[in-house]
Amino acid sequence: xxxxxxxxxxxxxxxxxxxxxxxxxxxxxxxxxxxxxxxxxxxxxxxxxxxxxxxxxxxxxxxxxxxxxxxxxxxxxxxxxxxxxxxxxxxxxxxxxxxxxxxxxxxxxxxxxxxxxxxxxxxxxxxxxxxxxxxxxxxxxxxxxxxxxxxxxxxxxxxxxxxxxxxxxxxxxxxxxxxxxxxxxxxxxxxxxxxxxxxxxxxxxxxxxxxxxxxxxxxxxxxxxxxxxxxxxxxxxxxxxxxxxxxxxxxxxxxxxxxxxxxxxxxxxxxxxxxxxxxxxxxxxx
Amino acid sequence: xxxxxxxxxxxxxxxxxxxxxxxxxxxxxxxxxxxxxxxxxxxxxxxxxxxxxxxxxxxxxxxxxxxxxxxxxxxxxxxxxxxxxxxxxxxxxxxxxxxxxxxxxxxxxxxxxxxxxxxxxxxxxxxxxxxxxxxxxxxxxxxxxxxxxxxxxxxxxxxxxxxxxxxxxxxxxxxxxxxxxxxxxxxxxxxxxxxxxxxxxxxxxxxxxxxxxxxxxxxxxxxxxxxxxxxxxxxxxxxxxxxxxxxxxxxxxxxxxxxxxxxxxxxxxxxxxxxxxxxxxxxxxx
Numbered sequence: 001x002x003x004x005x006x007x008x009x010x011x012x013x014x015x016x017x018x019x020x021x022x023x024x025x026x027x028x029x030x031x032x033x034x035x036x037x038x039x040x041x042x043x044x045x046x047x048x049x050x051x052x053x054x055x056x057x058x059x060x061x062x063x064x065x066x067x068x069x070x071x072x073x074x075x076x077x078x079x080x081x082x083x084x085x086x087x088x089x090x091x092x093x094x095x096x097x098x099x100x101x102x103x104x105x106x107x108x109x110x111x112x113x114x115x116x117x118x119x120x121x122x123x124x125x126x127x128x129x130x131x132x133x134x135x136x137x138x139x140x141x142x143x144x145x146x147x148x149x150x151x152x153x154x155x156x157x158x159x160x161x162x163x164x165x166x167x168x169x170x171x172x173x174x175x176x177x178x179x180x181x182x183x184x185x186x187x188x189x190x191x192x193x194x195x196x197x198x199x200x201x202x203x204x205x206x207x208x209x210x211x212x213x214x215x216x217x218x219x220x221x222x223x224x225x226x227x228x229x230x231x232x233x234x235x236x237x238x239x240x241x242x243x244x245x246x247x248x249x250x251x252x253x254x255x256x257x258x259x260x261x262x263x264x265x266x267x268x269x270x271x272x273x274x275x276x277x278x279x280x281x282x283x284x285x286x
Numbered sequence: 287x288x289x290x291x292x293x294x295x296x297x298x299x300x301x302x303x304x305x306x307x308x309x310x311x312x313x314x315x316x317x318x319x320x321x322x323x324x325x326x327x328x329x330x331x332x333x334x335x336x337x338x339x340x341x342x343x344x345x346x347x348x349x350x351x352x353x354x355x356x357x358x359x360x361x362x363x364x365x366x367x368x369x370x371x372x373x374x375x376x377x378x379x380x381x382x383x384x385x386x387x388x389x390x391x392x393x394x395x396x397x398x399x400x401x402x403x404x405x406x407x408x409x410x411x412x413x414x415x416x417x418x419x420x421x422x423x424x425x426x427x428x429x430x431x432x433x434x435x436x437x438x439x440x441x442x443x444x445x446x447x448x449x450x451x452x453x454x455x456x457x458x459x460x461x462x463x464x465x466x467x468x469x470x471x472x473x474x475x476x477x478x479x480x481x482x483x484x485x486x487x488x489x490x491x492x493x494x495x496x497x498x499x500x501x502x503x504x505x506x507x508x509x510x511x512x513x514x515x516x517x518x519x520x521x522x523x524x525x526x527x528x529x530x531x532x533x534x535x536x537x538x539x540x541x542x543x544x545x546x547x548x549x550x551x552x553x554x555x556x557x558x559x560x561x562x563x564x565x566x567x568x569x570x571x572x
Contacts, residue, residue, distance in 0.1 A: 178496075185486060193504060197564055201563050203532055223564045251481055267516050274479070281501075282495070
């Protein structure tokens with residue numbers, strides 16, 4: 001197999017982890033773009049990629065596969081610059097957490113020039129930035145590839161093979177099915193963890209003093225970057241609201257049962273069903 | 287310091303971890319009670335304590351400190367047997383997750399015979415039983431000691447020193463203040479994790495297929511033993527309901543904001559407050 005040239009656009013947790021995972025791997029040549037010159041100096045100092053620069057056309061011009069790893073809000077402007085300068089027919093993907101509107105917008109920018117297919121590797125952290133990047137971030141993680149109706153089949157295969165090479169289990173969802181699914185298992189749970197922290201703070205902040213490992217884990221995600229998560233919640237708000245409404249309804253039912261008879265066997269059933277579902281999850285390695 | 291004789295009543299996760307933490311430690315002699323002869327054989331096979339038996343009077347009769355580590359429902363009957371056979375003035379504690387009614391009940395059983403003081407080490411796991419026991423389970427964990435108004439001061443000091451010897455950070459709450467605090471940071475969060483799993487199962491079980499590390503951690507506690515948790519929720523139901531009602535109200539507020547304007551800066555504020563609180567937590571080691 002010939003060498004695949006990968007351009008990584010954005011040196012944060014995900015972009016940095018892709019570069020670390022590919023460093024020294026035969027079959028790959030990497031280039032990485034960062035907006036700030038100081039970030040490029042840092043990338044060069046740790047020799048994370050074959051080439052690092054603030055000049056986007058130079059980073060992407062020879063690339064076979066371009067991976068957008070910036071915050072979602074920055075992607076369209078970068079995509080326009082890439083569409084004007086990258087190799088015709090190059091494959092482009094992104095790592096944004098919400099796919100519906102983004103896939104439409106990026107797909108239109110690259111149409112007739114490059115071949116765009118969205119991705120979402122389920123491999124975040126409450127830490128962000130290059131310092132949190134890890135070569136094994138993707139090992140065992142699920143990566144959702146989200147082709148649109150008109151996506152190029154070969155490009156979908158290229159993007160899927162790329163994530164598999166990084167150790168991901170790849171699955172395919174349409175952009176809208178992806179957004180509904182991740183609202184339930186990522187976006188709304190983030191909001192729920194934040195809600196729990198804010199409820200404890202208002203009800204009885206002294207309770208924070210007796211936290212055990214359960215509360216540590218239940219609330220971990222709420223340590224993530226608020227700006228990024230506010231953007232995610234805003235762009236997937238209808239699916240998040242559906243999860244929120246269903247949760248309010250379910251909590252109301254349970255509250256009524258507890259009020260009527262705290263020993264009602266329905267509570268044990270509820271916990272047993274939840275445990276059965278939890279035990280059946282295919283989870284990423286800790 | 288003379289040797290302290292510790293009787294551990296119940297060889298599950300907590301009792302087993304206490305025995306493992308004390309094994310070979312100078313200054314301690316341990317005995318452990320299990321209900322089933324097969325469990326005693328297992329305890330002897332791994333030489334977890336100086337003495338192991340199904341005969342409760344023999345296990346507790348020389349003890350300076352007796353630690354009740356069985357499920358809460360089994361404690362009163364065992365306490366009556368201990369009250370009839372242990373050394374007068376011996377100190378007794380327990381590890382139950384709800385303290386209010388239990389402290390009253392156990393306190394009455396031991397009154398005038400032994401000196402009872404409740405404890406709650408915040409060091410659980412979603413795993414249970416002796417196989418999950420670890421010598422370092424208590425290292426860095428908070429242990430709440432819950433004296434009643436009439437508790438013996440020296441006994442409170444003995445119990446506190448015991449948990450500190452196991453590596454705990456000890457704090458004191460009244461039994462009712464304990465129950466309110468742990469409803470917020472343990473009991474209700476458990477119910478919330480179970481609710482989230484049941485909501486996802488009903489709304490779109492396919493979403494379970496794309497779980498990342500966030501969902502793994504957010505729902506971890508829901509893997510715990512349903513019987514134990516149903517008992518905990520039943521015995522602390524009014525404080526759990528207060529947390530549940532506050533959470534429904536808060537989710538309703540956030541849902542309204544999202545419905546009106548998903549980009550409302552109030553969402554970013556909400557997430558920022560939650561992150562500030564999360565970052566300030568003193569957490570047990572991972």
